[in-house]
Amino acid sequence: DAGVIQSPRHEVTEMGQEVTLRCKPISGHDYLFWYRQTMMRGLELLIYFNNNVPIDDSGMPEDRFSAKMPNASFSTLKIQPSEPRDSAVYFCASSLAGDTRSYEQYFGPGTRLTVT
Amino acid sequence: RKEVEQDPGPFNVPEGATVAFNCTYSNSASQSFFWYRQDCRKEPKLLMSVYSSGNEDGRFTAQLNRASQYISLLIRDSKLSDSATYLCVVRASTASKLTFGTGTRLQVTL
Numbered sequence: 001d002a003g004v005i006q007s008p009r010h011e012v013t014e015m016g017q018e019v020t021l022r023c024k025p026i027s028g029h030d031y032l033f034w035y036r037q038t039m040m041r042g043l044e045l046l047i048y049f050n051n052n053v054p055i056d057d058s059g060m061p062e063d064r065f066s067a068k069m070p071n072a073s074f075s076t077l078k079i080q081p082s083e084p085r086d087s088a089v090y091f092c093a094s095s096l097a098g099d100t101r102s103y104e105q106y107f108g109p110g111t112r113l114t115v116t
Numbered sequence: 117r118k119e120v121e122q123d124p125g126p127f128n129v130p131e132g133a134t135v136a137f138n139c140t141y142s143n144s145a146s147q148s149f150f151w152y153r154q155d156c157r158k159e160p161k162l163l164m165s166v167y168s169s170g171n172e173d174g175r176f177t178a179q180l181n182r183a184s185q186y187i188s189l190l191i192r193d194s195k196l197s198d199s200a201t202y203l204c205v206v207r208a209s210t211a212s213k214l215t216f217g218t219g220t221r222l223q224v225t226l
Contacts, residue, residue: 042218
């Protein structure tokens with residue numbers, strides 16, 4: 001079974017450019033989460049979706065960040081314009097609502113973003 | 117105050133040693149607790165859930181103290197392959213989202 005797929009794995013861009021990160025959750029999972037990880041702040045939840053609907057976007061840092069989930073198998077996180085402080089590893093994770101015992105989230109390999 | 121607090125370490129221990137990590141959480145309404153493991157430059161993965169009665173999985177033992185809002189992870193007979201960052205994770209009562217601690221780094225040496 002394929003796990004959570006993210007692309008690109010690495011992205012280097014210049015300040016001011018638009019960045020789009022992509023995620024394909026595990027088939028059948030109905031929750032999708034976007035996280036950002038830095039050394040200073042650890043793993044922070046940005047936004048999560050249930051059945052393609054955004055449930056909580058309180059972690060989105062500012063209007064430069066936006067996320068969409070047009071269907072059950074695809075989500076994007078967009079940063080426009082990007083800034084050096086956005087440099088981080090961005091993880092996408094998915095989970096299954098019925099898995100109430102563990103609430104386990106399955107993470108993708110992450111996208112390492114560097115904004116110069 | 118952070119929702120989930122951990123000692124960042126690093127904990128440097130010799131192979132075969134026993135090591136314990138602690139974690140405190142601030143939301144008394146938290147319902148579920150977990151330890152995730154993250155290898156260097158990799159994604160986090162679920163290590164084990166933490167139950168009120170305490171639970172064991174091989175060399176790993178997790179404990180929960182709701183009164184003190186405290187979670188622990190004990191690793192016995194440490195292996196080189198245990199070297200990783202261990203993330204304490206908490207779920208609030210009304211949400212599917214998880215709150216992660218910043219992690220405790222473990223380095224097991226020969």
